[in-house]
Amino acid sequence: MLASRIDLTTLHHRGQEWYREGARGRVQGHASALAWLGQRTDPLAAAWRMVLEGQAWFAQPSGPGLPYEVGDVGEVARRAGADPQVGEVLGLACALGARDALLRFDAAGLDAWIEVHRRVGAEGRRAASEAWRRWLDDHGASFDLDGLAASARDAQDAELAIEATVLRALFAAGRGDLEESVKIARRASRMARTEALPQPQYLANLVLARLRRLAGRPHLSVHILSALLRVAPRAWWLWMSWERAIAGGDDEGWSAEPARAVIALGRAAARADRPRLEAALEAAGALAHVSAFAPESAALGALIDPDRPVPPDLEAWVEGRESDRTPYGLHGLCSHHPDPALTGEPVWVVVGPERARRFLAIGLPLLSDVEALDPGRRRRGRTDAAIAELALRGDAEEEAFFTRLYGFPYQASVHRGARDTLYHRVRDRVSGCATLRREEGRLGLDVARAFAFPDPRCAPPPENAILAILAREGASTAKQAADALGLPVRTAQHALKALASDGFCRVEKVGRQLRYHVEDTTFVEPTQQ
Numbered sequence: 001m002l003a004s005r006i007d008l009t010t011l012h013h014r015g016q017e018w019y020r021e022g023a024r025g026r027v028q029g030h031a032s033a034l035a036w037l038g039q040r041t042d043p044l045a046a047a048w049r050m051v052l053e054g055q056a057w058f059a060q061p062s063g064p065g066l067p068y069e070v071g072d073v074g075e076v077a078r079r080a081g082a083d084p085q086v087g088e089v090l091g092l093a094c095a096l097g098a099r100d101a102l103l104r105f106d107a108a109g110l111d112a113w114i115e116v117h118r119r120v121g122a123e124g125r126r127a128a129s130e131a132w133r134r135w136l137d138d139h140g141a142s143f144d145l146d147g148l149a150a151s152a153r154d155a156q157d158a159e160l161a162i163e164a165t166v167l168r169a170l171f172a173a174g175r176g177d178l179e180e181s182v183k184i185a186r187r188a189s190r191m192a193r194t195e196a197l198p199q200p201q202y203l204a205n206l207v208l209a210r211l212r213r214l215a216g217r218p219h220l221s222v223h224i225l226s227a228l229l230r231v232a233p234r235a236w237w238l239w240m241s242w243e244r245a246i247a248g249g250d251d252e253g254w255s256a257e258p259a260r261a262v263i264a265l266g267r268a269a270a271r272a273d274r275p276r277l278e279a280a281l282e283a284a285g286a287l288a289h290v291s292a293f294a295p296e297s298a299a300l301g302a303l304i305d306p307d308r309p310v311p312p313d314l315e316a317w318v319e320g321r322e323s324d325r326t327p328y329g330l331h332g333l334c335s336h337h338p339d340p341a342l343t344g345e346p347v348w349v350v351v352g353p354e355r356a357r358r359f360l361a362i363g364l365p366l367l368s369d370v371e372a373l374d375p376g377r378r379r380r381g382r383t384d385a386a387i388a389e390l391a392l393r394g395d396a397e398e399e400a401f402f403t404r405l406y407g408f409p410y411q412a413s414v415h416r417g418a419r420d421t422l423y424h425r426v427r428d429r430v431s432g433c434a435t436l437r438r439e440e441g442r443l444g445l446d447v448a449r450a451f452a453f454p455d456p457r458c459a460p461p462p463e464n465a466i467l468a469i470l471a472r473e474g475a476s477t478a479k480q481a482a483d484a485l486g487l488p489v490r491t492a493q494h495a496l497k498a499l500a501s502d503g504f505c506r507v508e509k510v511g512r513q514l515r516y517h518v519e520d521t522t523f524v525e526p527t528q529q
Contacts, residue, residue, distance in 0.1 A: 008044055012085060015048035019092065022055035023159060025198035030056045043079055047089035050076065054096030058199055058235050070100040073112045080119040090120040098129035099199075103235055105290050107136050124151035124160050131167045139174035139292035143167070162191050162200040166207050174292065178215045185211045202232050202240075210243050216325055216460070218247035218332025219467040220504065223518060225249060242287065246296060248332030258286040262300070265362075266333060269304050272365040277305065296328040303330055304363040306350050318357045320349075320392030324457040326360075331460060334361050335468060344465055344485065345375050347458035349388050351434070352450040356391040364452065371433055373453040381456040383425040387445070388455040390426075390436075395444035429453075462487060462495040463504075470505060470518035477513050 018033045030052050037049040050071035057070045071093045079090060094117040101109035110133050117126040131143045145168045152161035169184035188204040205224055213221040225244035232240060241259035245251075251263045261283030268276035281301045287293040295313060302310045302318070303326075316322040326347060334346035346361050350370060364372055386405055390396065402410040402419060410419070427436050433451035437444040466481045476484075482492035496516045499505045505516045 008042065008085075011040075011042075011044055011048070012089075015044075015051070015089065018048070018052055019055065022052060022059065023197055023199070025059055027052075027056045027059045043083075043086045044089065047079065047086050047093065050093040051089055051096065054093060054100075058096070058099070058233060060233055070097050073097055073109075073116055077116045077119070080116060084121070087120040091117060091125055094120060095125040095129065098132070100235065102129075102132050102136075103239055105136065105238070105287060107133065107289070110136070124148065124155055124157065127151060128160060128163050128167070131164075135167065135170055135174075135292065136290055139170065140176075141171070141174070143171060145171065158191075158195045159197055159200050162188055162195065162197070162204055165191060166204050169207055169211060170292070173211055173214055178211065182208075182211045182215050202228060202236050206236070206240055206243065209247070213243065213247045213329035213332060216329050216331075217464065217467070217504075218329045219335065219464060221247035221329070222249045222332070222335075242293070246300075246333070247329065248335035258284045261286075262333075265300060265304060269362045270365055274366070277366075296330065299327055299330060303327070303358075303360045304333075305366050306357060306359040306363055307366070310357070318359075320356075320358060320388065320455075324455075326458055330360065331458070343468070345454035345456065345459055347455045348372075348452050349391055349455045350450065350452040351391045351445070351447055353447050358392070358455060358458065361454070367450075367452060370450040370452050373429065373433075373451060375454050381459075382422065383429050384453055384456050386422055386426050387430060387453060388457060390443060390445045395442055398438075398441050398443055401443055462491055463499050466492060466495050466499065467504065467518060470516060475508070475515045475517045477515055481516075 014033075018030065021027070022030060034049060034052055034056075037045045037052070040046075054070045076090055076093050076097070079086065081087075094113050098110055098113040098117070101107075101113055110129065114126065114129050114133060117129060127144075127148045131145065131148060134141055134143050145164055148164040148167070149161065151157075152164055165184060165188040169181045169188060172184060173181035185204070185208040189201075189208050192200040192204040205228055209221040209224040209228070212218070212224065222244055225240055225247070226249065229237070229240055229244065238256045238259075241255040242262070245255060245259035245262035251260060255263060261280045264280040265277065265284065268274075268280055284300055285297050288297045295311070298311050299314055301308045302314055310318050314327055317327055331346035335343055347358055348361050348364065349356055349358055350367060352370075382405070386401075389401065389405055396404075398419075399410045402415065406415075423436060423438070430436070430445070430451070433449050434445045434447045437446050462485070465485050466476075469476050469481050469484050473480075478493040478496055479489050481487070481496065482489040485492070496505070496507075496514075500507050500516065505518050508515045508517060
C-alpha cells in the first residue's frame, strides 16, 4: 500500500512537471508522457492524460489529422468525486475544456464545463470560467474580479493572474471606459510576456488588439493580430481572424467564418452587389449571440449600406448628434479601399431632400442617383465640416453654428471675413446640388438633388493615417509620410513624435534622418514554440 502511494506521488510530480513544460509551450515530450500514462489504469494517470492532451491540443499547429483533442466533459464528469488530488488535476482539464468552449463561443459547452468544475473543485480557475460565461452574456456587467485576482495571488498562479487582468480590461470596455481598458490590457500583455507563457500571451494580446480597435486604432489592431496569426494554433483563429477582419485586415488564408464574411462585405459593396452583401451580412452575424460582438455585428450593415435601417444605439452618430468617433473602430474597414482618398476620409454623408446620414465610404457604390462630390483634401476640411453640420443638424443660428464649427465664439470685428469666405466656399462646393440659405441670422441648406461628401470631422487623426503608412512600408521618414498623405511636413513630424512618445512606433537615426518603424512597445510578437 505504501509503495502504491509513493508511486502515485511520483506520478503526480511528473504530471506537474509535464504540465509546467506544456504551459510554456514545450509539448514535445507530451507524446512519450501520454504513452507512459496510457499504460496505467489508476484515476490519477487518466486525469493527467486528459490535461496533457488538452495542452497539446492548444499548442499544436494547424493541419489535417490533428492527433490531439481537448478532454471530453462527460469523461471528466464520470471521474468527479475521486480523491482531492485527482480532483485538482481534473480542475486543470476543466479549465482547458472551458477555454476551448470560449474560443468557439460555445455558451452551452462552457456551461457544461463549469458545472463539472463545481464538482471537482479548483475554485480559482472555475471562477475565471464563470467570468467568461458572464462576458458572453453581458459584456457590460460586473463580476468579482478582485476575488479572482486574490485567488491567483494566493495560489501564485501567473496564468490565472493574467486571465483576471484580461477580464478586467474587457469588462471595463463593456462599461464604456475604453481609455482605462486599454491601460489594463497593456498591463496584461506585459505580464504575459514577462512570464513567457504562450497561451496567456495569445489571450492578452488578442484582447489588447480588440481594445485598440474599439479605442479608434484599428491599424494597431491589424498589426498585432497579423503577428499573432502567424504563430497561434488553430484553436485561436476564430476570434483572432474576426478581430483582424473587422479592424480592416484582408484575407491571408487563416480567416475563419464569420471573418471571411466581413472581408466579403467590402468586395460586395465595391461591386454594388446587394445579394452578395446580404449573404455576407447574414454570415457575419454568426457571432451576434455573443454580447460583446452583437452591437458591432449589427453595425456593419447600417454603416456600409445607407439604405439599411439604423440600430437605435447608432442613431445619434449616424445623424451627427454625438461623438465623431466611428463606432467600434469600424473605419478600419475602409483601409483597403482602392481609392486612397477614401482611406483618409472613411466617413461620408449622404444628403437628400428628406434626410441626411453618415455611412462608411466603402458603401459609396451602393448609392444610386446620388452625386458624389470629389473627396475634399485637407484644405477643404472646414468647408465640408460646415456642410456636414448644416446637413445633419439642420437650420442653425449663425453665431451658434460658427461656435460649433470653430470651437470659439464669433466676433464680427475679427471673424467676419473668415465667415464670409467660408460661406462662399460652401456655395461653390454644393453648387448644382444645394443652395446655402441665409435669412435673419440663420443658415440652412436647400437640397435640389441628392449628393454625398466626406465628413472630415470623422476622419482619423494624422497619427492613424501615418500608422497605416508605417504598417504598409515598414518604416518612413516624416517627409515621406507627409508626401504620401498630402500633409505639411511639420504636421507629420509632430504626429510621429507623439506616436513615438506613446509607444506606438520606435525611432531610428539613419545619417541625418529619423526613420520611424511601427512598433507597439507593449506588444512584442511571440515566436512559434
